[in-house]
Amino acid sequence: MASVEAPPANRVRWGELEEDDGEDLDFLLPPRMVIGPDENGVKKVIEYKFNEDGNKVKITTTSRARKLAQARLTKRALERRSWPKFGDASHEDVNSRLTVPSTEEIILERPRAPGSKAEEPKVAGDPLAALGKGGAVLMVCRTCGKKGDHWTSKCPYKDLASQAEGFMDKPSASETAAPASATTTTKGAYVPPGMRGGAERTGTEMRRRNDENSVRVTNLSEDTREPDLLELFRTFGAVSRVYVAVDQKTQVSRGFGFVNFVNKEDAERAINKLNGYGYDNLILRVEWATPRTN
Amino acid sequence: MRPILMKGHERPLTFLKYNREGDLLFSCAKDHTPNVWFADNGERLGTYKGHNGAVWCCDVSRDSMCLITGSADQSVKLWNVQTGAQLYSFSFDSPARSVDFSVGNKLAVITTDPFMEQTAAIHVKRIAEDPSDQTSESVLTIKAPNGRQRINRAVWGPLNRTIISAGEDAVVRIWDSETGKLLKESEKETGHQKPITSLSKSSDWSHFITGSLDKSAKLWDSRTMTLIKTYVTERPVNACDISPLLDHVVLGGGQDASNVTTTDRRAGKFEAKFFHKILQEEIGGVKGHFGPINALAFNPDGRSFSSGGEDGYVRLHHFDPDYFNIKM
Numbered sequence: 001m002a003s004v005e006a007p008p009a010n011r012v013r014w015g016e017l018e019e020d021d022g023e024d025l026d027f028l029l030p031p032r033m034v035i036g037p038d039e040n041g042v043k044k045v046i047e048y049k050f051n052e053d054g055n056k057v058k059i060t061t062t063s064r065a066r067k068l069a070q071a072r073l074t075k076r077a078l079e080r081r082s083w084p085k086f087g088d089a090s091h092e093d094v095n096s097r098l099t100v101p102s103t104e105e106i107i108l109e110r111p112r113a114p115g116s117k118a119e120e121p122k123v124a125g126d127p128l129a130a131l132g133k134g135g136a137v138l139m140v141c142r143t144c145g146k147k148g149d150h151w152t153s154k155c156p157y158k159d160l161a162s163q164a165e166g167f168m169d170k171p172s173a174s175e176t177a178a179p180a181s182a183t184t185t186t187k188g189a190y191v192p193p194g195m196r197g198g199a200e201r202t203g204t205e206m207r208r209r210n211d212e213n214s215v216r217v218t219n220l221s222e223d224t225r226e227p228d229l230l231e232l233f234r235t236f237g238a239v240s241r242v243y244v245a246v247d248q249k250t251q252v253s254r255g256f257g258f259v260n261f262v263n264k265e266d267a268e269r270a271i272n273k274l275n276g277y278g279y280d281n282l283i284l285r286v287e288w289a290t291p292r293t294n
Numbered sequence: 295m296r297p298i299l300m301k302g303h304e305r306p307l308t309f310l311k312y313n314r315e316g317d318l319l320f321s322c323a324k325d326h327t328p329n330v331w332f333a334d335n336g337e338r339l340g341t342y343k344g345h346n347g348a349v350w351c352c353d354v355s356r357d358s359m360c361l362i363t364g365s366a367d368q369s370v371k372l373w374n375v376q377t378g379a380q381l382y383s384f385s386f387d388s389p390a391r392s393v394d395f396s397v398g399n400k401l402a403v404i405t406t407d408p409f410m411e412q413t414a415a416i417h418v419k420r421i422a423e424d425p426s427d428q429t430s431e432s433v434l435t436i437k438a439p440n441g442r443q444r445i446n447r448a449v450w451g452p453l454n455r456t457i458i459s460a461g462e463d464a465v466v467r468i469w470d471s472e473t474g475k476l477l478k479e480s481e482k483e484t485g486h487q488k489p490i491t492s493l494s495k496s497s498d499w500s501h502f503i504t505g506s507l508d509k510s511a512k513l514w515d516s517r518t519m520t521l522i523k524t525y526v527t528e529r530p531v532n533a534c535d536i537s538p539l540l541d542h543v544v545l546g547g548g549q550d551a552s553n554v555t556t557t558d559r560r561a562g563k564f565e566a567k568f569f570h571k572i573l574q575e576e577i578g579g580v581k582g583h584f585g586p587i588n589a590l591a592f593n594p595d596g597r598s599f600s601s602g603g604e605d606g607y608v609r610l611h612h613f614d615p616d617y618f619n620i621k622m
Binding site: 076080083085086087092097098102106107110 | 318331376378611
């Protein structure tokens, strides 16, 4: 924060100044003032200086001291902090290359989307009941394609699968490779995708399943992330997957995403309600991901 | 979170240990020199030079002044934490696998591997207050029932009354620390099916967790030896620890290092997996290592944890605020 005050009346002409005379003018300035820190740790420093034009500038710096991890250290720990380096560490300079912060952000990867848990038991109950009545099998593992055995999140082969996020753009290429390895019989040995048991599964079959009850959401704002979308859509029913397309290079949202519902009716309701809905200053367009014939 | 990578070791990590206050982190690796780091910024404070073999385990005294390390060079050494000077060296006839200080740091339990005609054994040594009075006599020596199978870890039970051991025979045993008598052992049906690789106590020593190559970790009561919980993963477990702050446990492992190059990267399952201690449900995974995780340790304040891998890196993770709000 800087505010320019009126130029001093007795302005010294620059021609009369020596190169290093700048500091000599400082006596013209009001003294530096420090206010605080108050109980919130907020400190105000008011300084005056001349800017390049010779105008007097008042600079108010407001800073807040936050308690750092170090403040929690005990006396002994602080003492240890000042211990001299020893052994091999004594020849290292301070910014040694031994310790480097990771260049990538690591997140605690949840086995399922946050918040989706509550619906799961209910969903798990329904298809199992349906199974007993000889109805359609709803519990299909998206990773290994096994029906009625486990959910995708519980799949023993889930780590083998490629990131689900990549599927929408190029389903045929990555999808055939991923689930196929599930049927591999010899554990631990590398089997090329083409030779794996499930390789004959066609990409189209996989794509069809992926698109079931899939809703495309376009005109999303760049700030919208998957959890936001989940928050928006989960009110309509159990959501099995949320995906927001992100530019691989820039990590910026491409402005569209997909939401898969477990039940078709929920998806329909979501489309009816949210198509044209104002979200983050943009009007959402919500439609079936694949044009429906009915 | 943005982990801090610490590359102080040239060989795979074997063990990680925080001191009581959680400001120092000790790391052991298959190279011969344990390191000590500042646990907040990952800066290396020093190294302990003197071992002539892989260092398998270490422990630090309550006042953070004395470090004990067990090594494959058939010795266990005491070090001055501050200067890195060696205070004493115990010699054995076989590699030392694990070390643990008792409450009060008066005693240390050391396990030695089966080697040549030597069988696996648990030794209890008295640690003198003044290093110059230190002697090498054992207070107690317990011969393992399955002498040819390694004891991977032995720790003190509550109040130093017992010693808890676990090893390749997949059985967890509780011994009387005075007489050396076997008090309890885990049952075949409920216990692990494959070698136990790691054992870690809760902060109050009331329960402990064991990780095994049978791809599971189990939580046990330290006094009654009853099985409390089982955490099932898809990977052999090499390391495990219990959060001192939240009801979380962390498991690390991965396929055998010899198979790493022959399989897909994702098949390795090198993440540190967090489980809810009570619900036994997976909370999430933290990726990063390029090889199996061999060592895991929670900071005693529960706000950060570090993992050591076969790749030679220690990764120090300070949890994001989100971590503390995870709802199950």
